Structure formats: C-alpha cells, structure tokens
Amino acid sequence: MPKRLWPAVAGAxxxxxxxxxxxxxxxxxxxxxxxxxxxxxxxxxxxPKTMPIIWxxxxxxxxxxxxxxxxxxxxxxxxxxxxxxxxxxxxxxVANYFAAKTWPANPSANAAAAAPEGSAMCMACHGxxxxxxxxxxxxxxxxxxxxxxxxxxxxxxxxxxxxDMPKFMRDLSASQRDAIAHYLAGL
Numbered sequence: 001m002p003k004r005l006w007p008a009v010a011g012a013x014x015x016x017x018x019x020x021x022x023x024x025x026x027x028x029x030x031x032x033x034x035x036x037x038x039x040x041x042x043x044x045x046x047x048p049k050t051m052p053i054i055w056x057x058x059x060x061x062x063x064x065x066x067x068x069x070x071x072x073x074x075x076x077x078x079x080x081x082x083x084x085x086x087x088x089x090x091x092x093x094v095a096n097y098f099a100a101k102t103w104p105a106n107p108s109a110n111a112a113a114a115a116p117e118g119s120a121m122c123m124a125c126h127g128x129x130x131x132x133x134x135x136x137x138x139x140x141x142x143x144x145x146x147x148x149x150x151x152x153x154x155x156x157x158x159x160x161x162x163x164d165m166p167k168f169m170r171d172l173s174a175s176q177r178d179a180i181a182h183y184l185a186g187l
Contacts, residue, residue: 028097031090035098038078043104049145056103061137062095065161074161106141110186116179118172125164130184140187148181 035054039045043055054062068074069083070091083091125136132138139147153159155169155177169177 027090028093031086031094032097034082035094040104043101048143050149052142052146053104054098055101056138057099058132058134058137059095059099060134061132062098063092066091066095068161074159103138103141106187116176116183118176119180119183121168122180130187139184142185144181144185147184148178151177151181 038051039054043053045051045053065074066083067088069076069079070086122130126139127133130138130140150159151169154162154165157166160166
C-alpha cells in the first residue's frame, strides 16, 4: 500500500471505530435498562430478598453467572431466557458495565461484633471483608434472605454451578448459614 494512502486508511478506521463504539455502548445501555427492571435503576434490586445487587459486583463473577444462565449450567425462569439470545461477548460487556458501577450504600449496615462461627472459610475466596475478589463475588451488603437462599440452595444441591460451594455449605449447620447470612447483610 502506498505511503500516501495510510492517512486515509487510518482516518477511515478511526471513523468506523468512533461510530461503532457509541452503538455498542448504546446496546449495553439498552440491555442494562432491561436488567434494571428487577435489579434496580440505581443498583438496589426491586426485591432484594430474591434478587442480588449487580452494581459494583465482580465482573468475572457476573460474567460467569450470565454464562451459566446462557449455557444452562444455572437455571432461572427469568434469567435463563434473558441471557440465551446474547453472545458471550455481549454478556462480557454487560458484566463489565455493571461491575464499573458503584455498589449502592447499605442503609442497614451495622458493625457486628465478630464474624460468626464458620465464616472464616468464606474469607479465602470472598476476601477478608467479604468485598469479593477475582475468584468470588462480593457478599457484604447483599440481603440476608438472598444470601441464605443461595447458601441453602448450594447445601441441598439445588444450585450446582460451583464445584466448591455445595460441600462448604453442607459442612455448615442451618443455624450457622443463617448467622453468616445476617452478618454479611450487615456489612
């Protein structure tokens, strides 16, 4: 290619990228609007007892869950049909979009005296303050009802899209799971 064509090619590539980027951002925004119907327009779910906070959650975790709904590794009457039509790249963009948001303030946060028995094993993946990290989602500030339901789903084998969690949850008593869920909700 002649040297004098490079500026034109570079200019055309810049224009295409400039037009495509807002279109992709608009698609993610449109998808996020659908998500807000349940997960909340300001990051607070419409029913925190049954729906998690996704604003500010770990991107890798959000992507994994969306991927699992898409592939059938995790079933949910609402999320499975919503995730199915998207490509994995689209799901990654949605996960990144919500991960970049700020976790909503927790009006029920209280300083618990000490972490309950059995919760120390959770820190290895979920972090010392349960803010999450590369391998695991943030738990601090989710509703105790949602947390307890998910913990019990792992314990009884209803939820199986994680190889470690079922055993960890079965090793805890029902009262330990309840105490941990209430503790985490107050963080």
